[in-house]
Amino acid sequence: MAVRVKVPTMMRPRVGGQAVVHGEGTTLREVLAALEVQYPGFTSTIVTDAGGLHRFVNLYVNDEDVRYLGSLETRLEDGDTVAILPAVAGG
Secondary structure, three states, X not given: OEEEEEOOHHHHHHHOOOOEEXXXXXXXXXXXXXXXXXXXXXXXXXXXXXXXXXXXXXXXXXXXXXXHOOHHHOEOOOOOEEEEEEOOOOO
């Protein structure tokens, strides 16, 4: 299944400067794994070494926070859009 992944500015150097990349998979975890193969290092700030979602990154599938959908096991459909939003702190 083709899924569109919106890449935040700070992560674009890892994907050749692209704002949007396309991945394949039926779950968010599968899409991220496929993108990691295509763009080594891409998921280092998204997925922990233990295989979970990093605390300081937010992922959305079609504008829905994956933390409430099934996290990395969220099922994806052809044409879905995944948005990656790093958490920003400061004041």
